[in-house]
Amino acid sequence: MTKLIYYPGCTLKNHARNFDVSTVSSMGKLDVEVAEMSRWNCCGTVHCLSSDNVMNRVAPVTNLIRVKEEGGSEFMTGCAMCYNTLKRANIDVKQRADMLETINEFVYLEETKYAGEVDVLHLLEYLRDRVTFDAMGKRVVKPLAGLKVACYYGCLLVRPKEVAFDDVENPTVMEDLVSALGATPVPFPLKADCCGAYHTVGKPEIIADRTNRIMGSAAEEEADLVIVSCPLCAYNLDFRQEDAKRMNPDFQHLPVLYFTQLMALAFGCDESALRLDLHHIDPKPALAARGLV
Amino acid sequence: MATTTVRISSARVSSPFVARIEKISAQNLLACYQCGKCSAGCPMAAHMDILPNQIIRMAQLGMHEQLLASEAIWTCVSCMTCNTRCPKGVRIAETIEALRETRLRTGERNDCLKIGDILPGARADLPPIAMISALRKLSS
Numbered sequence: 406m407t408k409l410i411y412y413p414g415c416t417l418k419n420h421a422r423n424f425d426v427s428t429v430s431s432m433g434k435l436d437v438e439v440a441e442m443s444r445w446n447c448c449g450t451v452h453c454l455s456s457d458n459v460m461n462r463v464a465p466v467t468n469l470i471r472v473k474e475e476g477g478s479e480f481m482t483g484c485a486m487c488y489n490t491l492k493r494a495n496i497d498v499k500q501r502a503d504m505l506e507t508i509n510e511f512v513y514l515e516e517t518k519y520a521g522e523v524d525v526l527h528l529l530e531y532l533r534d535r536v537t538f539d540a541m542g543k544r545v546v547k548p549l550a551g552l553k554v555a556c557y558y559g560c561l562l563v564r565p566k567e568v569a570f571d572d573v574e575n576p577t578v579m580e581d582l583v584s585a586l587g588a589t590p591v592p593f594p595l596k597a598d599c600c601g602a603y604h605t606v607g608k609p610e611i612i613a614d615r616t617n618r619i620m621g622s623a624a625e626e627e628a629d630l631v632i633v634s635c636p637l638c639a640y641n642l643d644f645r646q647e648d649a650k651r652m653n654p655d656f657q658h659l660p661v662l663y664f665t666q667l668m669a670l671a672f673g674c675d676e677s678a679l680r681l682d683l684h685h686i687d688p689k690p691a692l693a694a695r696g697l698v
Numbered sequence: 699m700a701t702t703t704v705r706i707s708s709a710r711v712s713s714p715f716v717a718r719i720e721k722i723s724a725q726n727l728l729a730c731y732q733c734g735k736c737s738a739g740c741p742m743a744a745h746m747d748i749l750p751n752q753i754i755r756m757a758q759l760g761m762h763e764q765l766l767a768s769e770a771i772w773t774c775v776s777c778m779t780c781n782t783r784c785p786k787g788v789r790i791a792e793t794i795e796a797l798r799e800t801r802l803r804t805g806e807r808n809d810c811l812k813i814g815d816i817l818p819g820a821r822a823d824l825p826p827i828a829m830i831s832a833l834r835k836l837s838s
Contacts, residue, residue, distance in 0.1 A: 420825035454795035560777035599777035
């Protein structure tokens with residue numbers, strides 16, 4: 406078994422437990438032991454875009470210190486926001502010696518100093534480049550035949566260019582994964598359109614509008630469900646569907662799953678690895694219609 | 699956008715405000731030639747009082763008060779669609795972040811999001827990823 410250091414991020418330990426358990430179980434079926442870090446803290450969720458705000462880079466960098474302490478030179482996260490924040494902070498400190506020095510001064514109580522020794526990987530990137538989709542296809546025990554899947558990327562997997570591991574305008578890594586699992590990816594013009602992100606806290610009406618448009622686009626393509634890799638996208642596109650329905654009576658409810666849940670399903674993981682009970686829009690009818698649950 | 703009269707003078711264009719926004723954002727504002735690609739692709743444009751290209755133009759012209767009073771600087775969620783499409787390499791999202799931080803850094807707290815205004819029930823439903831990112835972007 407290959408061992409892979411895993412940073413789950415805060416939301417995978419409460420609201421998005423379905424993302425966490427499906428990641429660990431499905432990777433086990435690929436002979437990859439996903440080993441959660443013994444200590445980690447919130448990454449801060451969003452990258453600070455100011456050139457002079459060092460404080461907001463401390464949280465991601467302390468996680469990089471933890472990886473270094475565990476003897477790792479790389480680690481993986483499935484959360485698109487964590488990936489973006491950790492990777493961009495890492496790029497900042499690798500490129501700016503002054504910022505790295507200030508951060509090390511802020512965390513003077515740490516025994517380990519960081520000097521840019523760790524690489525940040527996203528799970529999709531790891532699957533494509535290390536495991537390969539061909540190898541994944543061979544592990545499928547329950548092909549997701551007939552299932553039509555719209556792949557939603559949102560903002561942070563592919564933007565900006567320096568963190569993107571796929572094309573910024575038309576990424577295809579999730580479609581390739583879906584095909585490897587035996588399902589059918591459907592065209593999805595709004596796949597990299599932002600869902601409105603944290604405005605879900607103070608301006609839910611914006612999210613209702615975004616959800617109406619994005620999920621409406623997937624419904625027009627006759628998708629059975631939408632897959633994501635970000636717990637904030639998942640929350641907005643799933644939980645805000647009631648608001649979207651109030652805004653647009655023709656709105657059609659569609660389930661939202663994490664890509665790892667499709668993997669767990671195709672690899673024959675236990676039902677406890679799926680946690681389909683944690684969804685607002687129940688995915689079971691759509692999966693049952695294709696004979697998958 | 700409501701009609702406004704703007705008096706442009708060289709003093710405004712070379713004001714400390716313009717230099718400050720260029721420093722915090724690490725951008726050259728004058729590189730922008732107003733093609734409008736940023737606003738055309740912006741998923742939040744429908745919810746903004748001034749558009750991203752207008753924000754950059756007003757920043758070039760040193761329109762301090764109008765910019766810091768605008769809703770749009772808080773509506774941008776840094777999805778960075780504008781940045782990746784800008785033919786001049788201007789990072790519009792970084793510029794808007796500099797405007798937000800400028801307002802948040804002005805002595806008294808100028809928070810856009812007041813956590814106490816969110817009902818406890820809603821707070822309990824929201825995932826941490828939403829709460830933390832909102833607080834990081836919209837409060838000081």
